[in-house]
Amino acid sequence: MSLQLEDVTLKVRGETYIDEANLQLDSGSFNVLLGHTLAGKTTLMRLMAGLDTPSRGRVWLGGRDMTDVPVRQRNVSMVYQQFINYPTLSVFDNIASPLKQAKVARAEIQRRVEETAHMLGIDHLLGRFPQALSGGQQQRTAMARALVKDADLVLFDEPLVNLDYKLRESLRVEMRKLFASRDTLAVYATTEPAEALALGGTTVLLKEGRIVQSGPSGEVYRQPCNMEAASLFGEPPINLLAAEIAGGECRIGRQRLPLPAAWQRLAEGHYRLGVRPHHVSLAPLATGEALCLPVQVRVAEIGGSETFLHMTHDEIDLVAHLGGIHELAVDQALEIHLPCAEMFVFEPGGELLLSPALPATAARA
Amino acid sequence: MSWMAWTLPTASFFVIIALMLVGMSIWQTVSPGHQRKGFLPISTTRGDRLFIGLLAAAYAHLLALALTGWPLWIVTLVCVAGLIALLKWG
Amino acid sequence: MHVRKSLVMLLYLVFILVPIYWLINMSLKSNQEILGGLTLWPVAPTLDNYRVIFTEPSWYTSYLNSLTYVSMNMAISLLVALPAAYAFSRYRFLGDKHMFFWLLTNRMAPPAVFLLPFFQLYSAVGLFDTPIAVALAHCLFNVPLAVWILEGFMSGVPKEIDETAYIDGYSFPRFFVFIFIPMIRPGIGVTAFFCFMFSWVELLLARTLTSVDAKPIVAQMTRTVSASGIDWGVLAAAGVVALLPGIAVIYFVRNHVAKGFALGRV
């Protein structure tokens, strides 16, 4: 079943929570809402579910106008960030509750609950009560309840955020597999760009109640429509540098650099350059043009196989995500190389002018 | 109902109070008011201001009865004026 | 630190228990011994006082009457307070805060003069001298309290539970009865205790709204005054017996009370 939002706006007492959202999500697709806390992700999902009614605009589900249909009469389900289960019901009864309300036959309930529980690996816990479970098990119970009834629309509101890192990693893969074989429309809210990428599907970028950009996740990541989108989607966030092109030079801070060939076409004036941290290099590039900037090391965060290097150039904060381990002292002076081929160029207003070429075949599984 | 010992003045008093409540409800429904801060030391809604006004009026009448020999209708007039001022600027 | 705390608690419990002990002490004495002089424990213990209470119909029926209206009051209070508390904990609506305060103000009416209107009101609707009259009258102060306590407990339940239930297809009444009420059982236990307590010990309204058929224990006790003076022993025994249902109620809800006190912001 497809979902369409048409000029959906939510205002409560003069305060705008969602501003003219227009969105078309296809049947059977997996969609990620990505944005900071308070960007309006939860609100948008509540509008989709029918828990709230928009102050303006329409919500269409499968071609039917559902704006004023109460949530009970829509076939949706939702999983919350908090582990929401009925504490007085056993895991079995928790999962069975939507089926019981739908008056499904007893044997059928038994079969479907067991099947769903098995799929999520909680079939041995059916007799227990939610309080006796670990966080991961509680959230699996909540997910099972959402999946058992074959809803047209399943909403996940940051379901993994309160779970352990490793558990998150494995549930993420499970989720992808669960939905790969269903024609349910899934919407998943998260604050983590990496999660949005890992889950695949479509990404919708939200900021302050506005939809900034939507499209296939890889595409949105590699071709953000503006600076806002670029900085929302990326962790650590993309480096942004104010630059001026004048007199055949590119000026960044006090630094004057020769103008790269790729940018010859750009008119003179002010621009903003964006470069993702993993494209920043400490060594000169083997191929292609690069901007070379002197920087001072602020701090080097060393992971197992990678280093996050925080630096400043003329009061501008920069981050590099480097493969391998680089032990660098604070205040050490360095030169970094920013490959022009991987750079985004934005107008001062934020519109995208140039972006790196997409890989020849954008592979999708 | 005779045991309730109704009199015309008290009946009209209650009718006025009831009308005020109904009026305030309609007003709030038609054009919702919000909490705000006026000359009163706390931020109030319209309903709060009405309550404060009525309570103050009751006390004003009692004080007038206890301390002065003024005719009560003067006090009542002052209170009505005060109530309106309170609703508008309180 | 802990010693000092326990000492405070112990001293306070002694302060509380001495008068209770004195009551029990008196109930086991004859009137001669009570009035004869100070004895720290019954010198000639007697159960005569209790015998009076358990054999004279006017005594034990008054117990039953009291229990009847107190149970009715608990039931009515909870029944009406549960939905109202839900409304206050989940929604904002026209005049909600004023309504809440108005409910509280109902405890402020000085009972003495309201007795007559009460008497006339319940006579007018034909409820005078029935347990239901007392039960309804006690709602005046118990319902606001019940709403207030329950609202605290309900606010502790995340609203996402409600939404999940609606998403699952529950109607509001089904959700409320089968999901929500079981979740706030401790709160209901605590509320029931407070309703019981205030209704059980109240004297003025209970005495005014009843005469013969529904006479409560508190009114019966005031009749121990006779021409020969107060029958202290029987009065004390009646007081001791009057404590028992309360202790039973606390005992039954003790886990809920302890847990309820732990959960709620009563």
Add this chain to the structure above:
Amino acid sequence: MAEIRLAQLAHSYQDNPSAPEDYALRRMEHVWEQGGAYALLGPSGCGKSTLLNIMSGLLAPSEGEVLFDGKAVNALSPQQRNIAQVFQFPVVYDTMTVFDNLAFPLRNQGQPKATVEARVREVAAALEIEPLLTRKARNLTADEKQKVSMGRGLVRDDVAAILFDEPLTVIDPQLKWRLRRKLKEIHQRFNVTMVYVTHDQLEAATFADKIAVMYGGQIVQFGTPRELFETPRHTFVGYFIGSPGMNLLDLEIVAGRAHCHGLELALPEAWHARLAAQEGARLQLGIRPEFVELVPADEATLTGRVDLIQDQGSFKIVDVALTADPAQLIKVRVDEYKSLGEETVGLHLPEAWMRFYANDLLLEISDEAV
């Protein structure tokens, strides 16, 4: 400032623990050196918060001792140990302003007014909460509150150690970067021992110089992030560190030689001998996804089909199902521009990055033997 030593420490929440499972913390010996930045990493329920609370003195261990600079402090309260602790969820004093919150630990020590003022300003500047100083703490957002909680830990300059219990749980990911960086800078400036509890390996690795990985109430490995990454001493460390974790493949010994899914491994003789000597134990080969190489199928030792590709932006994770055993997935980390279809691929496992485990523990072999 202090070195913290845990001597023969064990803890059980039961009164009479008998089996090892009864212990939340199994007997351990451990040293946190003065001035280090450490992380205590593990899944939930592994005992890391228990250990933290024992060090801070909120919990008394049932066995063993905690020593600060060689002095046993078991009997001392948290205030006497002079440590600071930041909790998972923000703890602020609602009715105080942010300034008073930060000044609270100093005022409790009776510091002079000028010192309090100076320290609070310094810490507020470091945490970027200066504009909030006059606000009431109750009106802050969750992450502002958490910054205030951290500030209360950082404001005392005489502490023996600062303990962090998953302090960034409530913080937005975008902000986590800045805060972690702040903490690291603060560590470098104040030179105070910091122990940071987390379940997030990235957080641990970026914050700490050395990480203690906990599993089932034990510290299974203590080392630099690089050591944990390159040479996990326990399969759990291999699985838990790295995203995704280490690939683990079962080995069998056939005629004295190590085989993996029917193929004999190309290894020096000494390794075959070493592995064969462990026959009977559960033998596993571990290799990091980062070190598995994709090669044309005809040049490879193992082949498989691409099962799933996860785009992570800067790289991709490819799950390869082995031809010999499609249930066995091997994860490979590849460059963001590498294009792949649903084809059969070859895998090359470089010998230098292969690690071997017997019953989950790392097998080692001295260099001369190879």
Add this chain to the structure above:
Amino acid sequence: MKPYNNKAWWLVLPVFVLVAFSAIIPMMTVVNYSVQDIFDPSTRYFVGTEWYREILSDPRLHDSLVRQFIYSFCVLAIEIPLGIIVALSMPRRGLGVPVSLILLALPLLVPWNVVGTIWQIIGREDIGLYGSLLNGLGIDYNYASSPRDAWITVLIMDVWHWTSLVALLCYSGLRSIPDVYYQAARIDRASAWAVFRYIQLPKLKNVLLIAVMLRFMDSFMIYTEPFVLTGGGPGTATTFLSQTLTQMALGQFDLGRAAAFSLIYFLIILLVTWVFYTAMTHNDDKG
């Protein structure tokens, strides 16, 4: 943020109807009475605000009002701190919890007239434990003849009767404070006083609001216990507002005057309670 939904009124309606029935109708009746001189239900004359004027200048009202305010102030000044101290001293876990809960609740379960009776006996200098104890110690104590002793006895009786309520409410408030707050305070080296001032007291605010209001209202309307103990005496030492009112209403059967009195009484309680309520809740609205 709670959603705005006027349908919620349907849920409040039963409470509204029930309480309106037993509150608004009697209240209206009292207002009606207060402007009339009533001899019997059929013989009544409209007198306007005469009763109010008379009562407001009646010295009996002034005296008992002052007595009442002093009494209520003392009740709050003793019971609220004492209740908090007792709640702080409650055991936190184990068997002690239910045992102390039950023991604490005992005085609350004693019918109010029995409360008076107990103290009437226990305070007697001939046959009561406390009375004879005090006299044995050389302190001249007799609540039946000394106004001061009577007054103190009523106060102690009230403390005995009601402090448990404050303690129970505070205990529940204290239990809702997560342990981590105490841990943080220990680490910040907070003194016991600071823990109380900055952690416990703020969390107790809500329960204290209700405790203060309940205790204020009930103590302001105290009737049964002093009536049983001394009948308001000796003299008028323990004649509080409620008793003055009852004497007027029942003793003199002066319904109109009594009604006016009780409305003035009601207004006083209303104002004081509203001030408490507003002072303690209006901070929440900002948060």
